[in-house]
Amino acid sequence: MIDFYFAATPNGLKVKLFLEEAQLPYRLIPVRLSKGEQFKPEFLAISPNNKIPAIVDHAPADGSEPVKLFESGAIMLYLAEKIGRFIPQDIHGRAEVLQWLFWQMAGLGPMAGQIGHFNVYASEKVPYAIERYTHETARLYGVLDRRLADRPFIAGEFSIADIACYPWVVPHEAHGQRLADFPHLQQWFEAMAARPATLRTYEGVENVYAPKQALSDEERTLLFKQGAKTRA
Incomplete structure (x- = not known):
């Protein structure tokens, strides 16, 4: 099983699309970015860059302890190599x-x-x-x-x-x-x-580029105004 930390941004949707194409079992864990959930310590332990997507693969190919990954490109490369699909071997x-x-x-x-x-x-x-x-x-x-x-x-x-x-x-x-x-x-x-x-x-995914209402000052700060000192 793969724990998949997700928000409906293009980068989040990249990994969701991979998982659906590969038909890999996963548990989708929403991360509400405008609520600051990306700064929770338990999420930062997986994604120190406080960005989605991130995964925890509880069944790595070598049978070792769970693999934690952030960065969508790294996630897709890791999973493609794990299942031997969507990337050529030559x-x-x-x-x-x-x-x-x-x-x-x-x-x-x-x-x-x-x-x-x-x-x-x-x-x-x-x-x-x-x-x-x-x-x-x-x-x-x-x-x-x-x-x-x-x-x-x-x-x-x-x-x-x-x-x-x-x-x-x-x-x-x-x-x-x-x-x-x-x-x-x-x-x-x-x-x-x-x-x-x-x-x-x-299916059922909200278009993040078409917000229904203006962002609050707090939401705008959480999304766009983080500096060198991230939240604990």
């Missing part, structure tokens, strides 16, 4: 998947996350930031669009690269992007959206 195929996984972690996620923040959560409009991150996210969408021009999935066959990228394309409207401008990406996106595991992953 050196060239593995390299293809890894570079696109790291591309998502270092590029698509951070840039799309920034424009999502400035479009949806910022207390005031910052035109330079909006222009900067909208254009950079569009550039990254273009990279992915060209990559998908001659293949059905990012690394050729379905892999953790696709699982990692999809949740960051779901909120494309909040990121100021039109999928119609990226036809190969759009075709891939529609195929990913139709997968049974994707439907299970997103």
